[in-house]
Each structure stands twice: as structure tokens, then as C-alpha cells.
Amino acid sequence: MSSGAGAPPPPPVPSAPHPPPEPVEVHLTSPLGMAGAAPSPSRDDTDPTIADAARREIDAAAAAASAAAPASAAIATTTITTATATATATTTAATTTADPTAIAITTTATATVDVYKLIAFVNPGSGGQRGAKVLTVLRGILGDAAVFDIKADGGPGRGLDAVSGGALAGGEGNSGSGGNGGNGGDGGCARALTPVRAFVAGGDGTFSWVASVVESRGLSHVALAPIPLGSGNDISRALGWGIKYPGAAALPTLVEYLRGRGVVRERLLDVWRVSVTGTASVASSTSIDVDGASHTARPVMVNYISFGVDAAVELAFNEKRWRHPERYKTRGGNLTAHLTLGARHVLVGSKFTTADFLESVTVDGVEVSVPPRTQSLIVLNIPSYGGGTQPWGFPTPRASRRHGHTPMSVDDGRFEVLALPNLTHYTLMRLRVPAMRLAQGRVAEVRLREGVRTPAQVDGEPWAQHGGVVTIRAGTGGQEGGNEGRTGGQVAAVPGPRWHERRRANAKFSIT
Numbered sequence: 001m002s003s004g005a006g007a008p009p010p011p012p013v014p015s016a017p018h019p020p021p022e023p024v025e026v027h028l029t030s031p032l033g034m035a036g037a038a039p040s041p042s043r044d045d046t047d048p049t050i051a052d053a054a055r056r057e058i059d060a061a062a063a064a065a066s067a068a069a070p071a072s073a074a075i076a077t078t079t080i081t082t083a084t085a086t087a088t089a090t091t092t093a094a095t096t097t098a099d100p101t102a103i104a105i106t107t108t109a110t111a112t113v114d115v116y117k118l119i120a121f122v123n124p125g126s127g128g129q130r131g132a133k134v135l136t137v138l139r140g141i142l143g144d145a146a147v148f149d150i151k152a153d154g155g156p157g158r159g160l161d162a163v164s165g166g167a168l169a170g171g172e173g174n175s176g177s178g179g180n181g182g183n184g185g186d187g188g189c190a191r192a193l194t195p196v197r198a199f200v201a202g203g204d205g206t207f208s209w210v211a212s213v214v215e216s217r218g219l220s221h222v223a224l225a226p227i228p229l230g231s232g233n234d235i236s237r238a239l240g241w242g243i244k245y246p247g248a249a250a251l252p253t254l255v256e257y258l259r260g261r262g263v264v265r266e267r268l269l270d271v272w273r274v275s276v277t278g279t280a281s282v283a284s285s286t287s288i289d290v291d292g293a294s295h296t297a298r299p300v301m302v303n304y305i306s307f308g309v310d311a312a313v314e315l316a317f318n319e320k321r322w323r324h325p326e327r328y329k330t331r332g333g334n335l336t337a338h339l340t341l342g343a344r345h346v347l348v349g350s351k352f353t354t355a356d357f358l359e360s361v362t363v364d365g366v367e368v369s370v371p372p373r374t375q376s377l378i379v380l381n382i383p384s385y386g387g388g389t390q391p392w393g394f395p396t397p398r399a400s401r402r403h404g405h406t407p408m409s410v411d412d413g414r415f416e417v418l419a420l421p422n423l424t425h426y427t428l429m430r431l432r433v434p435a436m437r438l439a440q441g442r443v444a445e446v447r448l449r450e451g452v453r454t455p456a457q458v459d460g461e462p463w464a465q466h467g468g469v470v471t472i473r474a475g476t477g478g479q480e481g482g483n484e485g486r487t488g489g490q491v492a493a494v495p496g497p498r499w500h501e502r503r504r505a506n507a508k509f510s511i512t
Contacts, residue, residue, distance in 0.1 A: 050242040051250035053497035054257040061263040116259055117163060117194050120147045120227075121156050121210050123202030127229035130245055134201045134227060137248045141255050150202070156210045163196045164219060193221040197258050197266075197494060203230025204303055208459040212300035215271040215475045215491050223266040223492035225258055227251075232387040232460060234303050238410070238507040239269075240499025243388065257497060267509050268411040269493040270381055272301040273475045274458055278448065278468015301472060303459045304385055307446065308354050308376030309423055312455035315462035354419075357454040363417055363441035371436060376420035378435065379444055379472055382410055382507055386426060392416045393434030405437050409510040411490065413474060414440045446470040 120138045124131040139147045148159035200207045207226050214222050228236035229245055237243055246254065257263055354374045361368045361377065370377060383390050395405045408416050419436040420426075429435065448454050450467035457463070474489030499506050 045244060046247035047242050047244045048247045048250050050246045050497055051253040053501060054250075054253045057263055057497050057500075058253075058257055058260055061260060065262055116261060117196045118142055118146060118198075118255065118259060119159055119163060119196060120199035120201060121150045121159055121206070122147060122199075123150050123206040123229070125151055126202040126206060127245055131201065131229055133248055134229065134251070137251050138199065138201070138255075141252055150206065150209070156213050159198075160213060160217065160219060160222065163222065164193060164217070196222045198222055198224050199227050199254075199258065200224050201227035201229055203228075204232060204235050204459045205230075205461040207235050208300055208302045208461075211269075211271055211302050211491050215300065215489065220492065223494050224269075225494040225496065227254070230460065234382060234384040234387065234460075236496070237384040237388055238303075238382040239493055239496050240501070240506050241496030242498060254497075258494060264495055264499075266492045266494050267507075268490045268511065269302070269507075270410055270413060270415070271475050271489050271491055272305075272381060272415060272472050273489070274299055274301050274305060275471045275473075276465065276468060278450075279466040280463055300475070301379070301381060301458050303382050304378055304380045305456070305458045305470070305472060306376050306378045306420075307358070307448075307454055307456045307465075307470075308374070308420070309352050309455075310376045310378075310386065310420065311457040311462055312352070313423075314457050314460065315455045315464060357449050357452045359447040359449050360445075361417070361438075361447070362445045363439040364443055366439075368417060368439050370438065371419050371421070373421060374419040374436075375422045377446070378418045378420060379446075380408070380416040380418060383408060386429075389426065389429035390432070391418050391420065391429055391435035392437065393432065395437070403437065405440060407508065408440075410507040412510045413489070414442055415444070415472065416440050417444065442474060444472040446472075 120142060122131060122135040122138065124135050127134075135147060135149060145162075148156065148162075150156055150159075153159070198210070200210045206229075207224065211224060214224065226233075226236040226239060226241050227246070228242055233243060352375060353372065354370055354377050355372050358370060358377065361370055378385065378391060380392055383392065385391050392408050394407055395403075400406055408414075416437070417439040418434075419438055421436065425433075425435065447469050448465060448467050452467065454465045454467075455462065456465050456470070495507075
């Protein structure tokens with residue numbers, strides 16, 4: 001056929017492919033329940049693009065390693081092999097015990113072996129049925145012996161015993177820690193133990209639970225990485241592991257990312273001990289919910305602790321869920337419930353202020369003035385609060401000179417204290433308008449009025465407090481056997497694939 005005037009035009013030249021868009025939530029994942037469109041229950045509410053981000057980081061690390069490869073054969077070559085095969089320790093060969101959860105990195109010139117052991121703690125009650133799905137998938141990848149059901153075990157103790165020789169480096173155990181030796185450790189010397197990276201699949205409370213035990217034992221060889229299964233997922237957001245459940249198909253890539261020694265290095269994360277004097281109470285019919293969590297003050301803070309209207313919304317939601325857990329099995333349904341409860345407080349609860357229950361607040365021994373119309377007092381450790389807002393914001397140099405407030409870091413041994421005027425201000429924080437900055441410090445005492453019921457929450461886990469004093473200070477477990485540069489009250493954490501991509505919203509580290 002001739003190419004005359006009637007011939008069809010040539011096909012258009014395809015444009016260069018665009019990188020996958022960063023997921024953006026159009027609803028609020030906040031315990032505050034402010035205005036926002038809740039997701040449709042029929043929608044697949046996952047974020048599989050986190051696997052794409054992980055793959056880019058893995059490929060970038062591989063490319064960098066390839067470019068840095070020595071041209072001279074005199075330079076030692078490094079090979080990466082799974083420990084299911086034999087690992088060469090010397091030129092004459094020695095074999096290691098097969099371990100399907102470990103990666104062995106062998107340097108042939110020096111005959112040394114460095115091993116990462118991967119384990120996972122999973123709360124099967126988180127995320128509706130997704131926690132149970134994650135438990136099954138990770139056991140298929142890592143093996144049954146490396147994946148622990150934190151609900152059935154009553155805590156992370158059994159899993160931590162398995163990778164720490166059954167010894168308590170920091171001296172504090174927890175329910176479920178049976179003292180069973182695992183990898184033949186050296187009887188408690190954390191520095192000599194095999195480095196461990198541990199997934200923590202659940203909500204913010206689950207991560208806080210595991211971090212509490214790791215910190216109290218001083219297990220410096222264990223680094224944590226969250227898999228988000230909750231509603232707010234603030235620790236996952238701050239560390240760059242995504243805003244919501246990545247989906248089962250993404251888990252193998254995330255395992256590969258966590259294993260990669262050259263892909264990402266560990267950082268330190270401050271952990272704060274919470275002690276309470278006074279009568280703690282709960283309004284539910286039971287003090288233990290279906291996930292095995294006790295509804296009193298949690299002993300550790302990783303994200304934040306708050307007193308006031310935001311905690312009241314979270315407590316009201318959880319009271320409903322504790323009584324009827326079968327009604328709260330989806331993330332979308334939970335967000336809708338938060339929205340409804342928050343709207344009620346905005347419309348009819350505007351007279352609720354911290355003056356009703358707060359006697360005084362001191363930070364490092366200095367009393368802090370809380371504005372009289374404040375509805376919530378927040379002590380903050382990470383930049384993400386209430387499902388992704390940044391209440392501390394980014395103080396300008398002028399503001400720093402005037403008030404002494406500095407940008408927050410998650411490893412500087414300081415927390416931030418803020419006042420939230422009302423729930424409506426939550427919308428302004430979405431627009432990057434910070435809450436009222438009050439102080440930064442290392443020890444806080446919050447004195448509550450006796451006989452007054454005060455809603456409170458630690459890392460999204462609410463309770464009702466009747467008077468007394470709540471003290472927040474650094475933990476001490478990390479001082480017993482920490483890595484170089486670690487202070488008391490810190491755990492090791494692994495930044496996720498999106499930590500570099502979303503710098504404004506992610507955790508900042510003072511130690512680079």
C-alpha cells in the first residue's frame with residue numbers, strides 16, 4: 001500500500017516514564033476525628049508503592065557498591081550469600097549452621113563474617129484481619145522460628161530471648177519471656193551478640209510495647225522497623241515506612257530492604273519512661289482488651305503523651321471498641337468513628353480545657369505556663385502526631401533566638417511540650433500552622449487535680465487518670481550495654497524507604 005495522503009499518521013513518541021506518585025491521603029488518620037473524607041470500605045486501603053521505594057533504594061545501593069568496586073585484585077572482595085548455604089570464614093573453609101533468617105557477609109581477605117538476623121513481632125489483632133495475614137506471610141519468608149505472635153506470647157520477651165541467649169541485659173523482663181535460649185548467645189553481653197533487625201507489625205502502641213522491652217533490657221544489638229497496621233501510624237510515618245499497610249505482596253521486598261547491609265544504616269530513637277502516681281482507671285468493662293493490651297498508663301513513650309480533648313476522643317473510641325471489638329475491624333470504619341466522636345467535641349465540647357484538670361507542669365524543674373484556654377497538653381517525641389501533622393513545626397532562627405526553641409530531633413535526649421488550643425486547630429496543623437510551643441526538656445512532671453477524671457493517652461493507647469503526678473524522663477536500659485554514642489533511653493531504629501523522599505515530615509536525627 002502506498003504512503004499517500006490517506007496514510008495514517010505515525011504513532012506518537014512515548015513520553016519518558018514518570019516515577020510513581022507519592023501516596024496522598026485525602027482523609028484524616030487522626031485520633032482527633034477532625035473533618036475529612038473517610039475512605040470507602042470497599043477500597044483496597046493499602047500502600048503498595050512503598051515496595052517501589054524500597055526497590056529503588058536497593059538498586060541504588062547495588063549501583064553504588066558496583067561503582068565503588070576496586071579495580072585491583074589486591075583489594076578484598078565482598079560476597080553476600082544467604083546463610084542457608086555454607087559461609088566461607090577462611091580460605092580453607094568452615095561451615096556455619098544453616099539459618100534461613102540470616103544474611104552472611106564474608107570478606108575473603110580478612111576471613112570475617114558479619115551476620116544480620118531478621119525476626120518479626122506481629123500483633124495479629126491489629127488492622128482487622130491484616131495482622132493475622134502478615135503473621136502468615138512473614139512466617140513463609142523468614143520461617144516460623146523467626147516470627148513471633150506478640151499477642152499469644154504476651155509480649156516480645158520470648159522473641160528477644162531467642163536472639164539474646166535468654167539473658168536479660170538490662171534486667172527487666174515482661175510477660176511471655178520464658179528465658180528460652182535462642183542463638184547461643186554469650187550470656188548477656190549485648191556487644192558480642194549477632195546484630196538483629198526486627199520488624200514490628202502493628203499500630204503505634206505495638207511498636208511502643210516492643211521498644212519498651214528492648215530499651216529496658218539494654219539490647220543494643222536489636223534494631224526495630226515498623227510495618228504499619230494501625231490507624232494513625234505515626235512512628236511509621238516518621239521513620240519513612242509508609243502511612244498505611246503496604247499489602248502482602250510488598251513484604252518480600254521490604255524484607256530484602258531490611259536485610260541489605262549497604263542499603264540503610266540504623267539510627268537511634270529516644271525512648272521515655274512514664275511513671276504515674278495516683279489512681280488510674282478505665283471506663284470499659286475489662287482492663288484487658290482482645291489484643292492483650294492493658295488499659296492503664298503505658299510505661300514508655302515513643303511518639304507522644306497527651307492530656308485533654310484529643311485523649312478524650314481516643315478514650316471514647318476505644319471504650320466502644322473494647323466493648324464491641326467485632327464492629328471495629330477495618331481502618332476505614334475506625335477513621336469514621338474517630339471523625340464522628342471528634343465532631344461531637346468540636347460542636348458541644350468547646351468548654352473543655354486543661355484548666356479543669358491541670359494543676360501544674362514543670363520541665364527540668366521550671367514551671368511552664370499553660371494558656372488558660374488550652375484543650376490539650378502534648379509532650380512530643382517525634383514530628384508526626386495524630387496521623388501525620390507536625391505540631392512543633394520548624395522554628396525559624398528568629399523564633400529560636402526569641403524563645404529558645406530549636407528544631408526537634410528524635411535522638412537528642414529532649415522532648416517538646418506544646419499546647420493545642422482546640423480540635424479545630426488540628427486542621428491548621430494540616431496546613432503547617434504549628435501548635436503553641438511551650439518548652440523543650442529532659443524531665444517533665446504533670447500534676448493533675450485530685451478527684452478529677454483526666455483523659456490521657458500514650459502513643460495512641462488511652463486511659464483515664466484521677467489525680468496524681470505523671471512523670472516523663474529518659475529510660476536507663478540503654479546505658480547498660482549501648483553502642484558507641486548511645487545514651488540512656490534510646491533504641492536502635494531502621495529508617496524506611498521513604499525516609500529520604502519525604503524529608504519535611506520525617507524524623508530528624510542530630511547524629512548523622
